[in-house]
Amino acid sequence: SPHSTKRKGGDDGGGDDDDNGGNGNGIPTVDNAKNPLCKPWYAIRDAIMGDIYHGRCGDPARAAIRLAFHDAVDPNEVLRPDNNGLQNIVSLLQPLPAQFNVSAGDVLHLAGVLGVLACPGGPAVTTYIGRPAPKNIAPDGLLPNPNSAVKVLTDRFADMGFSIRELMALIGAHSTGKQRFVDAALAGSSFDSTVDIWDVRFYSETQNSTAAPGTFRLNSDVNFSHNATTQKDYNRFVGNQDNWAREYANAHEKMSLLGLDQSTLTDCSEILPQSIDLKDLSTSSSGKQPTDPVIDPVKLEAAIQKYRSIWL
Numbered sequence: 001s002p003h004s005t006k007r008k009g010g011d012d013g014g015g016d017d018d019d020n021g022g023n024g025n026g027i028p029t030v031d032n033a034k035n036p037l038c039k040p041w042y043a044i045r046d047a048i049m050g051d052i053y054h055g056r057c058g059d060p061a062r063a064a065i066r067l068a069f070h071d072a073v074d075p076n077e078v079l080r081p082d083n084n085g086l087q088n089i090v091s092l093l094q095p096l097p098a099q100f101n102v103s104a105g106d107v108l109h110l111a112g113v114l115g116v117l118a119c120p121g122g123p124a125v126t127t128y129i130g131r132p133a134p135k136n137i138a139p140d141g142l143l144p145n146p147n148s149a150v151k152v153l154t155d156r157f158a159d160m161g162f163s164i165r166e167l168m169a170l171i172g173a174h175s176t177g178k179q180r181f182v183d184a185a186l187a188g189s190s191f192d193s194t195v196d197i198w199d200v201r202f203y204s205e206t207q208n209s210t211a212a213p214g215t216f217r218l219n220s221d222v223n224f225s226h227n228a229t230t231q232k233d234y235n236r237f238v239g240n241q242d243n244w245a246r247e248y249a250n251a252h253e254k255m256s257l258l259g260l261d262q263s264t265l266t267d268c269s270e271i272l273p274q275s276i277d278l279k280d281l282s283t284s285s286s287g288k289q290p291t292d293p294v295i296d297p298v299k300l301e302a303a304i305q306k307y308r309s310i311w312l
């Protein structure tokens with residue numbers, strides 16, 4: 001049946017009944033494309049969300065989120081493998097620019113945005129296309145070191161244009177992250193106890209006096225949670241999923257635009273699937289929400305089956 005394709009670009013998706021495509025799964029279809037320039041991107045979306053992520057918050061999705069950050073730190077290394085555990089996602093994404101005749105930078109940044117959305121709770125980040133091909137290959141970029149002092153890290157992000165508040169929102173991406181190289185003996189351990197969910201549990205567990213069983217905490221994240229210069233902004237997100245979803249989405253959008261002239265790009269947020277809202281998935285059906293709601297695995301899987309159906 002005919003329907004509206006209206007969506008709220010750049011918000012958290014919100015869990016409303018804005019189903020975009022009209023088929024009830026919250027996934028907009030190319031038949032309802034609004035901007036002709038965005039049409040090719042529906043198939044690229046499906047190649048990433050389907051063939052690479054299989055609709056889920058797995059290792060390729062989390063690696064792509066980190067890759068988008070990596071690119072912001074060193075944009076000359078677009079889709080070039082390096083030693084930071086990103087080789088696998090790079091090789092999965094590598095064929096797409098030639099296959100669809102689009103730029104590697106656009107593919108990489110779409111993969112990052114879709115990585116966030118593959119993780120239940122992840123907000124829709126306003127998505128741009130039209131990046132030029134990278135001009136040259138730079139020497140290996142240095143990602144921030146988790147053992148650097150807070151001031152070193154906040155200065156580094158300030159140089160990139162990020163406030164401490166934005167940095168505190170961005171590091172929440174570790175909510176779905178794992179480490180492999182910081183402590184090789186504990187390779188594969190996650191930064192919080194709910195690695196497959198984009199939730200604020202990362203913020204509370206990182207701040208607690210002891211680590212949650214089986215998790216690994218980066219010194220930088222623990223320091224941010226206590227340091228006098230960062231704690232106030234860090235605390236904005238403890239137990240506050242809505243604040244975090246909104247501020248993360250804005251900071252990630254900014255990250256995806258670093259070094260680019262926004263007026264040369266096209267907003268193709270219309271291709272994004274609806275965000276999966278964690279509010280509907282809690283085990284506590286009534287009353288006041290606990291700080292970190294416990295997600296019901298049955299409801300979670302049902303939501304994935306419904307809202308990521310075509311990619312599973």
Ligand code: HEM
Binds near residue numbers: 063178
């Ligand atoms: C102070 C700034 C940051 C530091 C020191 C830092 C450090 C790290 C380290 C050491 C790892 C583990 C790498 C490994 O051993 O495999 C990691 C993983 C990760 N980081 Fe960060 N990071 C920072 C900021 C960010 C930002 C801004 C984002 C994205 C918005 C991000 C997203 C991720 C993700 C998604 C992973 C997991 C990758 C995976 O599981 O494959 N990080 N980070």
